Amino acid sequence: MEARPHGAVSEVTKMRDSKRIVLAVIGSLLVVSGAAAWWGVSAADSGARAYRPTTRYYTLEAVEVEWAIAPGLVYRAWTYNGTIPGPQIEAIAGDTVVVTLVNGLDTIASLHVHGLGYAISSDGSFESGAYAMPGENYTYTLTSDRRAIGTWMYHDHVARSEAMDDALGEMDVGEEMFMNSIEGIEKGMYGAIVVRAPQERRVDREYVLFMDEYLPEYTNITPPEGMEMYAGFNGKTWPANPTLFAYVGETVRFRLISIGTESHTFHLHGHKWVDEASNRWVDTKQVGPFETYTFTIVAGENGPGEWLYHCHDLMHLMEGMEGMFVVEPR
């Protein structure tokens, strides 16, 4: 079991009498008040029209379904609303999002979000108690500000089968360690959250691509000899990965999300884009587990065609991480 940072706590206690604490508090108050002006969403935003934040309501039902990652490759998936990924949650910075989780599984289930704000009662971890018992509901309240603008994900944090319980029991590692579970995520319980700026720059098309692996221990889908697993996009694998489409000259925004235990190196043939972090032109980007990456291209800069997109980890490519971006003349 991971040790709690007791050392850090005692360091703070030792410093309590020091004037440095007073100075640090004053300093952080100044930082917070300055930052609040930047990330708050208000009518005073520089020259922008006022956006009136609203509350958006979603219902997600945790359900088990038969899910095919490709023709003939089927497993009993755990999902939100019967699809992988689950429904996309949309908000504009400043909005409140209220999600009711209806638990139709035989196990406890939860919702944990990245990027938005929430009280501990909407955390979704086992320790927070913010999960739904089988057959029951749980409601999560999430807030957004300017820091939330971008691509994020939601996922389960607690769902676990009896078979997994038994397997963990045999490992005899003690009960506490495995109160949280990755089984829900590995079986398909995830979806995208997109938070937009009130005055977002419009694009012609937008695609969200989850990059994931389908581990045999969770799917019971056995890969061919020499392959560890199948892998792919949006709950699919080759040849069933999503086919994306655009006309030449259209702006297309990609929102990439790595959701499993592996890093994925996304590559799109025939196109380059400016990487915001480095301000450099790139055509490949590595996205670590539970990281996201957003970029925008102009479709068909090298002409129309059936352009490949794929993971450039060559094992993952062999395991099925390859799809088509079809660009047609106008």
Ligand SMILES: [Cu+2]
């Ligand atoms: Cu990959």
